[in-house]
Amino acid sequence: DSDTVCDIDDLCPGFDDLLDVDADAVPNGCDQCDGDDATGDTDADAVCDDIDQCDGDDATGDTDADGVCDDIDVCPLDNPDDTDADGVCDSDDLCAGGDDTVDTDNDGTPDACDACPLDNPDDTDADGVCDTDDLCPGFDDNADSDTDTVPNGCDLCTGDDATGDTDADGLCDDRDQCDATVGEVDTDADGVCDSDDICMGNDATGDTDADGVCDDIDVCPGFDDGLDADLDGTPDDCDDCPIDALDDCQDCDSISWSLGTYTTEQLVTSYPQTWTAEGWFRATGALSSTIGGVFGLPAIEICGGGTDWHLILKADGTVTVGNWPNPAVHTSMNDYGSSWTAGVWTHYAIQYDNGNGTLYVDGVLAASYTGLPNANPSCEWYIGNRRGSGQSHAEGDLSSLSFSDVVRYPTNFTPTSKLADDGNTVFLFEFDEGSGTLASDTANATTMDVTGFDWLTTGPECLP
Numbered sequence: 001d002s003d004t005v006c007d008i009d010d011l012c013p014g015f016d017d018l019l020d021v022d023a024d025a026v027p028n029g030c031d032q033c034d035g036d037d038a039t040g041d042t043d044a045d046a047v048c049d050d051i052d053q054c055d056g057d058d059a060t061g062d063t064d065a066d067g068v069c070d071d072i073d074v075c076p077l078d079n080p081d082d083t084d085a086d087g088v089c090d091s092d093d094l095c096a097g098g099d100d101t102v103d104t105d106n107d108g109t110p111d112a113c114d115a116c117p118l119d120n121p122d123d124t125d126a127d128g129v130c131d132t133d134d135l136c137p138g139f140d141d142n143a144d145s146d147t148d149t150v151p152n153g154c155d156l157c158t159g160d161d162a163t164g165d166t167d168a169d170g171l172c173d174d175r176d177q178c179d180a181t182v183g184e185v186d187t188d189a190d191g192v193c194d195s196d197d198i199c200m201g202n203d204a205t206g207d208t209d210a211d212g213v214c215d216d217i218d219v220c221p222g223f224d225d226g227l228d229a230d231l232d233g234t235p236d237d238c239d240d241c242p243i244d245a246l247d248d249c250q251d252c253d254s255i256s257w258s259l260g261t262y263t264t265e266q267l268v269t270s271y272p273q274t275w276t277a278e279g280w281f282r283a284t285g286a287l288s289s290t291i292g293g294v295f296g297l298p299a300i301e302i303c304g305g306g307t308d309w310h311l312i313l314k315a316d317g318t319v320t321v322g323n324w325p326n327p328a329v330h331t332s333m334n335d336y337g338s339s340w341t342a343g344v345w346t347h348y349a350i351q352y353d354n355g356n357g358t359l360y361v362d363g364v365l366a367a368s369y370t371g372l373p374n375a376n377p378s379c380e381w382y383i384g385n386r387r388g389s390g391q392s393h394a395e396g397d398l399s400s401l402s403f404s405d406v407v408r409y410p411t412n413f414t415p416t417s418k419l420a421d422d423g424n425t426v427f428l429f430e431f432d433e434g435s436g437t438l439a440s441d442t443a444n445a446t447t448m449d450v451t452g453f454d455w456l457t458t459g460p461e462c463l464p
Contacts, residue, residue, distance in 0.1 A: 024048075045069075148172070158189065188214075253432035254399035255439065256284070256454040262384025263449050267427055271352075271375045272405040275426075277309075278349035278419060279401040283342050309375050310382075311348055311359075320367050321350055321359045345399065347415035353407050363413045384453070397456060402428045402443075431455075 001007075003016040011017050015029020024036045032048075033041035039050040045057045054062040056069025063070055066079035075089035083090050086099040094100050098112020107120035116122035116130030124131050127140040135141050139153020146158045157165035159172025167179050171189055178184035178193040186193050188200045199207035201214025208215055211224040219225050223237035232239065312320050319340050340346060340361075349360040352374060359367040383398065399417070406424040421428050425443040433439060437451040 022048075043069075146172075146175075188217075190214075253430065253434060254280075254282075254397045254456045255431045255450055256397040256456050257384040257395065257452070261452045262382055263451070263453075264380045264382055265448050266380045267446075267448075268375075268377065268381075268403060270377050273374065274351075274353050274405065274407045276349055276351045276404045276406065276408045277402070278347065278404075278408070280345055280347050280399040280415075280417065281311075281396055282345045282399075283340060283396040309350065309352075311350060319348075319359065319361055321357060321369075349409055349415075351407050351409065358409075360409055360413070363409075363415045365412060383448070383450075398431065400428070400430050 001010065001014050001016065003010070003018055005011070005017045007013065011025075012027035012030035015027050017027045019028045020026065020031075021028055022031065022034050022036075024031070024038075026032075026037050031037060034047050034051065036048050036050040039048050041047065041052075042049050043052065043055055043057075045052070045059070047053075047058050052058065054067050054069040056072040058069060060069050060071040062068065062073070063076050064073070064079040066073065070076040075091070078090040080090070084093065084097050084099070086093070086101055088094070088100040090096070094108075095110035095113035098110050100110045102111045103109065103114070104111050104117050105114070105120040107114065107122070111117040114122070116132070119131040122130060123134075125134065125138050125140070127134070127142060129135070129141045131137070135149075136151035136154035139151055141151045143152045144150065144155075145152055146155065148155070148160050150156075150161050155161060157170050157172040159175035161172060163173040165172055165176070167176065169176065169178075169186070171178075171186065176186075178186040184193045184195070186197070188197065190197070190202055192198075192203055197203065199212050199214040201217040203214060205214050205216040207213065207218075209218065209222050209224070211218070211226055213219070213225040215221065219233075220235035220238035223235055225235045227236045228234065228239070229236050230239070309321065347360075347362050349358075351358045351360070352372065355370060355372055357369045357372045358365060383401070400419050402419045403426045404420065404424045405426055408420065408424075419428060419430075421443055427441045427446060428443040429439050429441055429448055431439050431450075434455050434457045437449065439448040439450050441447065
């Protein structure tokens with residue numbers, strides 16, 4: 001075989017003895033397997049057992065390194081293959097540790113891992129109770145206010161349903177102390193008939209404020225829960241906005257006047273050296289003269305020889321304050337371009353500070369002046385459309401009017417519909433009576449005659 005090995009010594013006649021790739025002393029031509037032929041090739045994959053990596057065809061590999069080649073491995077991706085011996089490889093097992101082949105309700109979840117192995121779907125009403133065990137389908141079995149083992153959703157009455165509800169008042173007979181069939185009622189369901197009930201609620205808690213509402217359900221402790229002027233469910237004494245059901249304290253009440261309707265009142269008997277007169281006014285009619293005053297401190301026609309103040313809405317659309325040191329002299333503050341618009345609620349604040357005056361319109365400084373005399377305490381306020389002397393006050397609506405013995409606004413501010421009512425308030429009229437001929441001063445209990453005025457109480461009359 002020309003392999004330079006004499007025939008008598010030739011290990012592999014007919015082949016080259018010098019070629020032995022696996023160095024096992026068996027020439028390639030006579031080699032049975034890759035490796036030590038003496039170890040054999042049990043799995044007949046041409047890889048001798050001494051270097052064989054896995055049982056099977058080494059060429060396919062052993063992905064899961066479990067000693068079984070992929071070509072004969074039942075679970076080539078798993079080592080071990082099937083931990084729970086359910087015939088499903090671990091990587092595909094839906095229920096590790098349980099038998100994937102057992103799914104009684106055929107919902108795709110093996111019984112061993114199914115919260116409700118007999119139900120498909122498991123828990124229709126999502127209350128944590130399997131449908132086959134659900135006491136009240138469609139409702140929460142865990143909600144049982146009267147602890148009678150009947151969930152609220154299927155409960156006929158409060159108490160033991162088995163005893164019935166003879167008078168159909170929602171209270172089971174075992175707890176019902178009042179027979180509605182003969183006119184007895186237990187409105188608060190506390191087991192005490194109304195005729196014998198001390199208060200609405202749990203009588204055992206008492207009724208400290210004697211308002212007929214037991215302490216356990218008292219909305220406004222210490223005050224009368226029965227007083228709720230705006231019917232918003234919050235008693236007046238605990239209501240930030242007792243006459244406003246929306247609880248945004250938006251003021252929807254005002255008085256209104258047309259031509260010729262006005263009232264005169266001496267609201268201030270002594271003017272301090274600092275004061276603020278403010279209110280919410282809405283002009284509704286055209287001015288009948290070049291100057292129209294909305295409210296005065298006081299009106300010019302009253303104070304012969306006195307010192308008068310009043311707000312002026314000028315025909316050119318600007319706003320200022322008129323001040324008369326005497327009947328023959330008229331001085332106006334500087335106009336800063338502020339304007340008024342008919343039909344629009346506007347907050348005006350006139351202030352006096354030791355000879356200096358300011359006018360704020362909707363919280364913005366509109367005019368200022370120096371060297372002004374104070375108002376004459378003997379004069380009266382004119383509210384409404386007083387006519388005469390060649391000029392007329394404007395027609396309009398007034399939602400609130402206040403006088404304070406302090407300068408409330410040293411700088412620009414955001415006005416609120418609820419004016420301040422505190423120790424500096426001399427008077428405050430909110431015009432929330434809604435009817436009658438008198439408006440009350442909420443600060444000091446005086447009144448204003450509003451005979452002939454109209455009352456506005458709802459809807460578009462509300463302030464911004």
